[in-house]
Amino acid sequence: MAAWPGPLADIDWSRPWLAPYRTIGEPLAEAVRSGATLTTLLSAEADCRGLVNAVGRRVHFIAQSELPKGVAYETHIHATGGVPTRDNLHDFFNALIWLHFPQTKARLNAVQAEQIALHGQQVRGAVRDAATLFDENAALVMSADAELHADLRAFSWRRLFVTRRAAWADCRVLIFGHALLEKLVSPYRGITAHAWLTDGPAAPRWPDADLAGALAATPLASRMLTPLPVLGIPGWWSGNSDPAFYADATVFRPGRRDARSARIA
Template sequence: MRYIAPPRDSVAPEVFARWPLYGWREYAAWMQSTYWPSIDELNAVRPTGQRERFVAQTLELLNDGLHYEQRIAERGEIATREANWHDLFNAMAWLRYPMLKRALNVRQMADIAVMGPRERSRAQYALTHFDEAGVIVTLRDRSLLDLWNEHDWYGLFWRERTAWMDGRATVQVFGHALLEHALTPGKLLVGKALACMASDDEGDAVAACAQGIEAGRLLCDPLELRPLPLAGLPGWHPESDMETFHLHTPCYQPRRDGRAYPASLLL
């Protein structure tokens, strides 16, 4: 069933004080004010030198005959629906992670050139899944990856609960649909993750993932993406601080027979 975001004036205030939306609090005014930010307001805070800009998605724009990704690549125009949660969060992702967004666009355009604008490759599905629900997880403890590989969610999120608070495991939410779904209190969020392994604090996971995506080393198939039940992270769900949640929550799915994941990206 397609998710329908709640109206702006009916969003529960507590969702903005809980992850993942709390992690985007620099945009709190856009999320929590009584008014929607304008296209001009979005453009006013673009990173210095960013070519891409937000444009209102009007009927006239849609009649230009271009694919959404083509407008970005050829004209630097990000079609944006005004007064729309999904597109607001997409704009926020462009503002925080322009390198990742640009890498996805480069890859989408490469496949559109081969497949045409109506057909989609497995790589395009992977790129879209990451764009909508992507997270980047950086680990500094190999045992955590072993638990994740086996879908040992109790071990990963309860026995190793402190790992998600002491820096051995960090999560960066990229997918704008995840942020939209977080508007519903108590929703069991599951991200589609790229895993990175770091030996120190020097590695830049976002830059490494963007480079890997643009070069075609990452996101060639949807099965590369690992499910990560974000609801299990400390503070991400109202009940995640209770052991019983990690024993019975339906978002903890077992690993399917034969399911394997690619090696983590080394930073």
């Protein structure tokens, strides 16, 4: 991969998974490519939006080198509001999610910091793992169609993507995970999100407050998330208009899930 900021030129903001972030993301990327400092730009954007973390600290972006030795990344953000940021796509997308979902990111950070305080930096545990999985790889699937939810939880790929393909017209998908967005800069068939299912395609454009509230009200667990091969979503990849696309069992794998899991109303 080209040295920073070259990779920013590889971002195709017209892709359906990136288009929702284009208004803010594309000008930021262009400014950095023109020589601006990423952390300075991001901090100015955060200030314009009045971003704060779970304990009211001003969210701002600092160089990774400013993270004190021996202090956990999550602990530092929770205590100071300073988000250590490297010059790479991973941290660029992390910051972009902070700008669009500040309450949700603050909630996830609070969970992670609390777990570190309870168990130490080296012991991850189920709750911290679930928070990290959501933070890195979640996709929000918003639909009032209970059958779509059931098919996704049951890994019923052909019914989900072929037989009932038209049902996706009333479904909205937003990529939340910043590691997932990074992967999708160079998309390939096997990229799989962990889907968080919610009712209602008419949710706000950025359902930040609702999502943060749901995470606060529900103890986090990995079972709440269900696999979703992202390029299988109708309209997200030209090749998936052919039903044969879904015959690849290495991507669209069979499986069983508890019908009660992976859905938060």
